[in-house]
Each structure stands twice: as C-alpha cells, then as structure tokens.
Amino acid sequence: MIEVSHLSKHYGDFIAVEDLSFKLVPGEILGFLGPNGAGKSTTMKMLTGYLRPTSGEVRIWGNDVWSETLAAQSHIGYLPEGAPAYEEMTPLGFLKFIAKARGLSGEARDQAVSKAAATMSLEGVLHQKIETLSKGFKRRVGMAQAILHDPDVLILDEPTDGLDPNQKHEVRQMIKGLSEEKIVIVSTHILEEVTAVCNRVMVLAGGSIVSDGAPEALLALSRHHGAVTLELPDISDALVSSLDSIEGVSALEREDDRVTLIPGEGITDFFARVMSFVREQDVQVNAAFVEQGRLEDVFRKLTEGETQ
Amino acid sequence: MNISVVLKRELAGYFATPVAYVFIFIFLVLAGVFTFYVGNFFERQQADLVPFFSFHPWLYLFLIPAISMRLWSEERKSGTLELLMTLPLSRWDIVLGKFLAAWLFAGMALLLTFPIWITVNFLGEPDNGVIFASYLGSWLMAGGFLAIGSCMSALTRSQVVAFVLCGFVTLMFVMAGFPLVLDVVRGWLPLSVVDMVASLSFLTHFNAISRGVLSLNDFLYFVSMILAWLAATSIVLDVKKGG
Ligand SMILES: Nc1ncnc2c1ncn2[C@@H]1O[C@H](COP(=O)(O)OP(=O)(O)OP(=O)(O)O)[C@@H](O)[C@H]1O
Ligand SMILES: [Mg+2]
Numbered sequence: 001m002i003e004v005s006h007l008s009k010h011y012g013d014f015i016a017v018e019d020l021s022f023k024l025v026p027g028e029i030l031g032f033l034g035p036n037g038a039g040k041s042t043t044m045k046m047l048t049g050y051l052r053p054t055s056g057e058v059r060i061w062g063n064d065v066w067s068e069t070l071a072a073q074s075h076i077g078y079l080p081e082g083a084p085a086y087e088e089m090t091p092l093g094f095l096k097f098i099a100k101a102r103g104l105s106g107e108a109r110d111q112a113v114s115k116a117a118a119t120m121s122l123e124g125v126l127h128q129k130i131e132t133l134s135k136g137f138k139r140r141v142g143m144a145q146a147i148l149h150d151p152d153v154l155i156l157d158e159p160t161d162g163l164d165p166n167q168k169h170e171v172r173q174m175i176k177g178l179s180e181e182k183i184v185i186v187s188t189h190i191l192e193e194v195t196a197v198c199n200r201v202m203v204l205a206g207g208s209i210v211s212d213g214a215p216e217a218l219l220a221l222s223r224h225h226g227a228v229t230l231e232l233p234d235i236s237d238a239l240v241s242s243l244d245s246i247e248g249v250s251a252l253e254r255e256d257d258r259v260t261l262i263p264g265e266g267i268t269d270f271f272a273r274v275m276s277f278v279r280e281q282d283v284q285v286n287a288a289f290v291e292q293g294r295l296e297d298v299f300r301k302l303t304e305g306e307t308q
Numbered sequence: 309m310n311i312s313v314v315l316k317r318e319l320a321g322y323f324a325t326p327v328a329y330v331f332i333f334i335f336l337v338l339a340g341v342f343t344f345y346v347g348n349f350f351e352r353q354q355a356d357l358v359p360f361f362s363f364h365p366w367l368y369l370f371l372i373p374a375i376s377m378r379l380w381s382e383e384r385k386s387g388t389l390e391l392l393m394t395l396p397l398s399r400w401d402i403v404l405g406k407f408l409a410a411w412l413f414a415g416m417a418l419l420l421t422f423p424i425w426i427t428v429n430f431l432g433e434p435d436n437g438v439i440f441a442s443y444l445g446s447w448l449m450a451g452g453f454l455a456i457g458s459c460m461s462a463l464t465r466s467q468v469v470a471f472v473l474c475g476f477v478t479l480m481f482v483m484a485g486f487p488l489v490l491d492v493v494r495g496w497l498p499l500s501v502v503d504m505v506a507s508l509s510f511l512t513h514f515n516a517i518s519r520g521v522l523s524l525n526d527f528l529y530f531v532s533m534i535l536a537w538l539a540a541t542s543i544v545l546d547v548k549k550g551g
Contacts (some may be wrong), residue, residue: 009551011551045390048394049393049394050390050393050394050549050550051550051551052550054550064394068335069397070396070397071396073394073395073396074396076394078391078394080387080391080394081387084386084387084388084390085392086317086388087319087411088321088324088325089317089320089321089324089388093320097317098395100313101310101313101314101395101397102395102396103396106416107368124535152414164454183321185461
C-alpha cells in the first residue's frame, strides 16, 4: 500500500511537483505519463527516499519514507532514470553487491542473483564489465537489480527505453506476470505500453495530476473513441464525401485507403449506421473496425499548453 | 555488517581501474624522491625515518585529494548515488564504508613503502617501535585528510572542483601550524587564538608523530578530526537531498 499526500517539490521558485495525492493498493500497475519535465522522475525520487519533498508525505506499507526510511526502502525495488550502475563492475558482481546490500546472503543471495539475471536474459554478459555493455543490456542490468529481492513495490523510470522489441515484450510480460500482491509504478513515453501493461494511468503535466483512471477511461476521452475506420480498395473523392454525409458523422479523416469516421456526441449505434450505409450503397470494404481511442490524442489534449 | 558490504565494493572499485596502480606508483616514487633526495636520507647518517615521515603532510596534500575527489562526486555524476541512497543502507553505513575503503587503500600505499624501512634496517639499527608509531600516525593523518576530502567531494558533482576544494582546505589545516604563518598571525591576534589555530593544524600534531611520539592527545585529535568531517559529509549529503 502506498499513500502519497500533498507531495510537492519546489526548486526555488520553480515548481517541479505540486500537491500530488494518491493511493495505490496491491495489484495496481500504475503508468506514469507526461511530457518531458512533467515531474515523473522527481516524484519517483521522492517516493524512493532519494529526494526530500518540499512538503507532503509518502507512506510505503505504513512506513513514512522520511522518518522510517530503511523500512520503507526495503519494500521497494527501484530503477532510476538512465539505469545507473557501477560501470567498472561486472553484472554478476554488481547484482551480488545489491543482493548483499538488501540483506541476502549465502544460498539465498546466489539464487536471487541468478533468477534476476535469468529473467532479464543476462546470462551471456555476466562476466563482462558493465561499461562495455550496450545501452539495452545496461538497462536490463538495472532492471535485474530492481527485481532482485522480489520487492512489494517496483518503481521503474522508463524501463523499456533502449530495449529491443523482444526485450520490451519480455519486460512487459514480466511486469504483468508479477503477483497480485505487488504494486508497480512505471513511467514511460511509449503510450501503447500503458494500455499493454497498466491497469491505472496517471498523466502528469507541469507537476500536477491532470488525469487519473483506468486506461479504458483515458481512451474514452479520445475523439477517436468509438470511431469507425474503413479500408476501401476503390477510394474516390465522391465516395469520401458521401461517407461524410452519413447522419451522425461529425468529422472524417482520410489516410491512403483508410477513412476514419468520427461520431457526433451521444450517438450509440454509430457502427451499425455506417455499416448499413455501406450495405445500401454497396461500397467495397476490405476491413471495418471500431476504434478504442488513440492515446496520442488524449495525451496531447491533456498536456497541451502545459509543456514549457 | 552493511558497512563491510559498502567497503568491499568500494575497495574493489579502486583496483578495477588503473587509478589504484597509478596512485600507488606515484606515491611510492614521490615518497622515495622526498626521502632520499630532498630529505638527504643518506647524508644524515642517521638510522631513522624522520626525513621520510616529515614529508608526508606535503605528499598527502596533493595525493589524498586525488583519492577522495571521486568518493561522492563520481557517484553523483553517474547517478549511482541515487541507487546507493535508495538501498536500505543507513547513512553511516555508506559514509563510513566509503571512507574506510579509501583509508584502507591509503594504508596499503603506505605499507608498500616498506622497502624504505628495510633499507634503514639494513644500513643501521633504527628504533622500530618509533617507526611503527610514525607509520600509525601517518596513517591517522591520512584519515584526517581523507575525511576532509570526503566532505568536499560530497559538495559537488565535479571531481576537479572536489580536488581543488580538498587541496585548499587541507592546505589550510597544514599551514595553520607552519611557523611562518603563525608568526604572521601572532602580530595581530591574541595568543589564545594563535594557540587554537596551531592546535588545529595537522603539522603541529604530526611533528611529534614523525619523531615517533604518538601521544593520546594527537591520536584523539586525528580521530575526532575524522569523525567531525565524516559527520559533516553526512550533513552535506542530507542537505543535498533537498535538491
Ligand atoms: N535540481 C534541480 N534544480 C532545478 N530544477 C530541477 C532539478 N531537478 C529537476 N528539475 C526540474 O524539474 C522538472 C521535472 O523534472 P523530471 O525529471 O521529474 O521530469 P520528467 O517528467 O521525469 O521528464 P522526462 O520525461 O524528460 O524524464 C523539470 O523541469 C526539471 O528541469
Ligand atoms: Mg524522467
């Protein structure tokens, strides 16, 4: 359980994070979204006890991060931004160090290290100095050190940045596969990642929460939510304008042989309407589907004007 | 227990890069040069290591900042400080662990000057008790230098700035006991202040040590110096946590 109340961070006059309050319960996988400089990393640094908040408090399983720091920190696995690691060490030495610092020893330590290394597919590079590893492998070493002690709370700052598609998939699977008793906070700039792994999304802009809810709720804010996209083999201007005149269509977007029809407000049977028009007019259609909504739309709408 | 985890990693870190070997090499060369050429070791015709030890404050003045500058600056710059400070390790585990690693490393460099000790034993019959006390005292003094350096390194993410700051502050502490400086100060400050300045100096406390007298007073001076500067390091780290 994580309780954040009225958390703020100011640098002089500059407000990096302003009055954040939220609660997370086990099972929640929170996606942190927001433009560059929104305060995602700053918030994570305060949650993990690295940065002192200007005001407000954070409790991790009841432990106040500032007065019971060690107790709070022992619940957390943390991948800081940029996945820092002791570059002169090998991943094996590094992971062993982290395990020892986490209070693991002997058999338990070796098991934790090899399990984390296996999860992040690090077996091939265990004895190579970290400074000579590629960016993606460095990130994986950072991930391995965060999950090593099987933490209750996993805080990951852009975990998939720089990973190849296979590893991105692996990391997402790993996060989704975590047990129901864990809490995960991931920040990312990859929007589809949020719909793929998170069950809650928080959008930050200018240091404040501008949206907080299920990914589906966020998608529903998209103008494309409920829109119908058609793939038309014999697309023509005449056809496009006749589609535009279907009753209930408020806007139409055309891209190559695809046309997206956006419903007006309060229309519930939009797909049926479009399809009956297609049938009546005998329009050739290769594919037709209803859009869930596009996160880019929502993201832009929520954070527009907030970016400096 | 946690101290040793930090200590071992840190100490291994010295030897994972050429830093350690370069440092030890330069330290030994300079110690030799000072002792045999500048200190006229042979011409003195005395079986002791006074010329060797009396140069240590000056040797440490620019070699210790080279060790201590990386203590915190490097970690701050590379971001590993964030990693370290979010592990369930107490502040003292980290501050002491890192300091002890640096101090042990300095101790190793010091021990590797043993050929000088062999030489003097080969040439004459020195009082080895005196030499042992001097070694211990020199190591204590190195600890004082390192603790100051640790604090300076915690102040900045730039190793160069940390080096210069540490060099400057330790120079102050050495010079405070230098007769030239004391004479100048004596002209316009009350005697009690002059005595206090002198009593804070590394040189004042080390002079006796280099002659083999390790008094409780000097011992306590260096130990409290170390503890005070480590406490300052911890405070600096804490203040910096506020961003
Ligand atoms: N030490 C500091 N002094 C002054 N401003 C700072 C400091 N650290 C961070 N900031 C500012 O705080 C704001 C939030 O930064 P933060 O790193 O949390 O953003 P972010 O959401 O993680 O962005 P990104 O997506 O680029 O990682 C930024 O405008 C940054 O410039
Ligand atoms: Mg960030």
